Amino acid sequence: MKVTHLIILFIIFQYSCFSQDLYKEVSEKKLFENIKYLSKKELGGRLSGSIGYEKALQFAEKQFKSYGLKSERQNFLLEFNDILKPAVFQYENEQEKMDFKIGKDYILRCFSGSGNLNTDIVFCGYGISNHELGYDDYFGIDVKGKVVIVFKQNPEWEINDTTKWTAIYPRDKALIAFSHGAIGIIFVSKPNDANPQSIIGSSMENHSIDQVNIxxxxxxxxxxxxxxxxxxxxxxALQSDIDKNKTPKSFALKGKVKININTNYVKQQPTSNLYAIIEGSDSLLKNEYLILGAHLDHVGVQAEDVYFPGANDNASGSATILELARVFSLHKIKPKRSIIFVLFAAEENGMLGSKYFAENCPVPVKNVVSMFNFDCIAHGDSILVRCGELFPELWNIAKENNKYINMMVDKTTNSSVADAEAFFKEGIPTLYFVTTNTYTHLHLQTDTPETINKQLHRKITQLAYLTTLNVANTNKTFWH
Structure with a gap:
């Protein structure tokens, strides 16, 4: 009996060592190959609902299958807008003509409407019309049949201390402009900000109101x-004047703008999350789950020529999910708890995919012990694991495993955001893996594979593997 017991203990010890050492199997080459594929122009920036996003899904399905895992799609509907050729934006007055280039001088809002315009332009400050606050950039100014220019962001100041500005999203401001008769809108970032926002690809909008077709x-x-x-x-100077006096300063400009934009808007376009499950080895704990998630989508392509590769955001996180699935599939004996690997759609639309998954979880939510989110994890210089103040015991597992990695910073956060948020709201403990100084190329055309820190990407994936392994092999729960 003693001999049998010793043999069992020896096997368990050998398995434990084997499983722990598998973090070394995380492949920098495979991670980067996955990023390169997902960032290719033929995938068109992986906008949820697009042909390019479908190609990304099919790629991931093949990867899961090659690891011996059966993947499932989770389908839902969302707004979709295809920005087609041509894209024309010109300005002309009596003295000169300016021809602006898409991708260099301007970008279209993801849910831009169509229009072929040759008309007057009016500057309308912050583009706000709020009668309750007594502030109206459109008061006394005729914008009917014209194009307005407005600041994309709201003022830092407020009219009073209790009422916030309500026009939060560009779509809100487009609707205000349209309601006053405007037939087009041009947004510009506030020039006096310390770091004015660049022209970025973005599908984040107020989805509670319909598309404004201008x-x-x-x-x-x-x-x-x-x-x-x-x-x-x-x-x-105009922004300074408005901010100093907290009063509108709207006026017509000389000259005309010529704008020709062609889009194909679909109110309800199918898209999908994709997930695969490795079943746990323990007869009881296999009914408990750890979710590893990352969003697969990005912000698409415009007029065929301008596309946003999304290498760091978030081909990097998606590559890590696929690589973790591959490494865990190498286990001779699977971890005690089951692991769900999920790629979310429509994070860029407002975390719609993760919300849908959390609210329609394929396993009982009460059986999910934790969720790890991976977003923008391959650019920068070190590893930050968020949510540690919310779930210190869970965070400490990651910190303990940093002895193998030596790249995780000591600081953390007290909030659960991005795709982790929906799971937190369902009562699921979360960690959010990200890299420090990661947003240099966020939503820009420069977010390419060439900007990837390959060694850092491998290290954060290794840390994720070790942390997942520990959580999956314990019977502890982590709600704080």
Missing amino acids: PQIHATIETINKIFESNNFDIK
């Missing part, structure tokens, strides 16, 4: 200032 452009500060300088105005 052209919606986000132009660079330099582009707008060229128009203003030809009218003897300076955009920075």
